[in-house]
Amino acid sequence: MTEHVIEIQNLSRRFGKKQALSEVNLSVPEGCVFGLVGENGAGKTTMLKHVLGFLKPQQGVVRVFGLDPVADPPGVLGRIGHLSENRDLPTWMSIRELFEFTRAFYPKWDPVYAEELRNMFELTLNQKVPTLSRGQKARAGLLLALAHRPPLLVLDEPSSGLDPVVRKDILDAIIRTVVDEGRTVLFSSHLLDEVQRVSDQIAILDQGRILLASPLDQVLVSHYQLTVSFPEPQPYFPQLTGALTWSGSGREWKIVCNGQKKELEAELEAMHCEILEQGAPTLEEIFVARMKSVERSSAN
Numbered sequence: 001m002t003e004h005v006i007e008i009q010n011l012s013r014r015f016g017k018k019q020a021l022s023e024v025n026l027s028v029p030e031g032c033v034f035g036l037v038g039e040n041g042a043g044k045t046t047m048l049k050h051v052l053g054f055l056k057p058q059q060g061v062v063r064v065f066g067l068d069p070v071a072d073p074p075g076v077l078g079r080i081g082h083l084s085e086n087r088d089l090p091t092w093m094s095i096r097e098l099f100e101f102t103r104a105f106y107p108k109w110d111p112v113y114a115e116e117l118r119n120m121f122e123l124t125l126n127q128k129v130p131t132l133s134r135g136q137k138a139r140a141g142l143l144l145a146l147a148h149r150p151p152l153l154v155l156d157e158p159s160s161g162l163d164p165v166v167r168k169d170i171l172d173a174i175i176r177t178v179v180d181e182g183r184t185v186l187f188s189s190h191l192l193d194e195v196q197r198v199s200d201q202i203a204i205l206d207q208g209r210i211l212l213a214s215p216l217d218q219v220l221v222s223h224y225q226l227t228v229s230f231p232e233p234q235p236y237f238p239q240l241t242g243a244l245t246w247s248g249s250g251r252e253w254k255i256v257c258n259g260q261k262k263e264l265e266a267e268l269e270a271m272h273c274e275i276l277e278q279g280a281p282t283l284e285e286i287f288v289a290r291m292k293s294v295e296r297s298s299a300n
């Protein structure tokens with residue numbers, strides 16, 4: 001049986017009138033890269049804060065390594081490498097002092113690995129935090145999260161502030177290395193191509209609810225894209241089983257669909273509609289299709 005490093009059951013959180021999380025259920029298995037995606041304000045950071053024990057569940061249960069992160073911060077936080085959304089580095093310190101400061105909290109701090117990462121990230125020991133660029137702060141934050149070799153990494157938008165080359169080379173290398181060593185990564189991102197490249201499992205959060213949580217390969221195979229041609233121009237797209245979104249006009253339309261392929265094909269055949277092209281949508285196309293489909297159903 002797969003061990004779950006994180007178990008979230010029925011988690012809800014409200015800030016005043018804003019329902020930030022609604023009955024969230026989620027399990028993160030050991031050794032996996034778990035990508036959390038969602039539009040701005042979907043609840044990603046709020047969920048990560050519950051995993052870290054920074055927020056107490058108003059409803060529901062959160063367990064990390066089987067422990068309650070609110071009741072046992074040392075037991076949980078000591079085993080997590082965390083990169084916060086704001087990078088929160090003490091402003092009066094140099095990189096050297098940051099190393100020493102962070103090292104004091106983590107008996108498993110690995111100075112050789114820290115130095116290796118520092119060279120990879122091109123950070124200088126004497127550099128002071130306020131003089132660091134946004135990208136350098138992101139790298140310093142990542143370094144501090146990684147250098148004690150934690151069994152769980154929780155990264156809030158790790159790519160934010162990193163330029164594309166650094167993002168691809170460093171982040172992919174780090175995430176894969178961490179996972180090859182049997183550790184677990186939970187990260188949030190707006191960069192769907194990146195999430196698709198590195199994740200084993202994903203969850204889509206929408207307005208505080210889990211819209212979809214699944215192994216990435218299952219998400220990709222259960223969605224498909226068709227370009228179809230109707231015998232007559234269509235003033236609007238007809239109702240079709242499994243169609244999430246469509247674009248086009250007249251006779252030719254492009255559709256992103258979910259499941260129920262046989263039913264959809266039968267419906268198209270009955271309308272004498274020809275399938276011109278079939279393909280696999282990217283995670284980004286699936287995400288957009290899902291979001292538009294949700295918007296449409298809530299507008300109806």
Ligand SMILES: Nc1ncnc2c1ncn2[C@@H]1O[C@H](COP(=O)(O)OP(=O)(O)OP(=O)(O)O)[C@@H](O)[C@H]1O
Nearest residue numbers: 015018019020038039040041042043044045046047
């Ligand atoms: N401390 C807080 N007080 C009041 N509202 C909050 C607080 N923290 C979060 N919220 C609200 O809860 C909702 C979810 O916020 P959260 O930061 O979790 O979203 P997110 O998915 O991380 O967004 P983004 O991608 O923009 O970082 C938002 O509407 C946000 O305004």
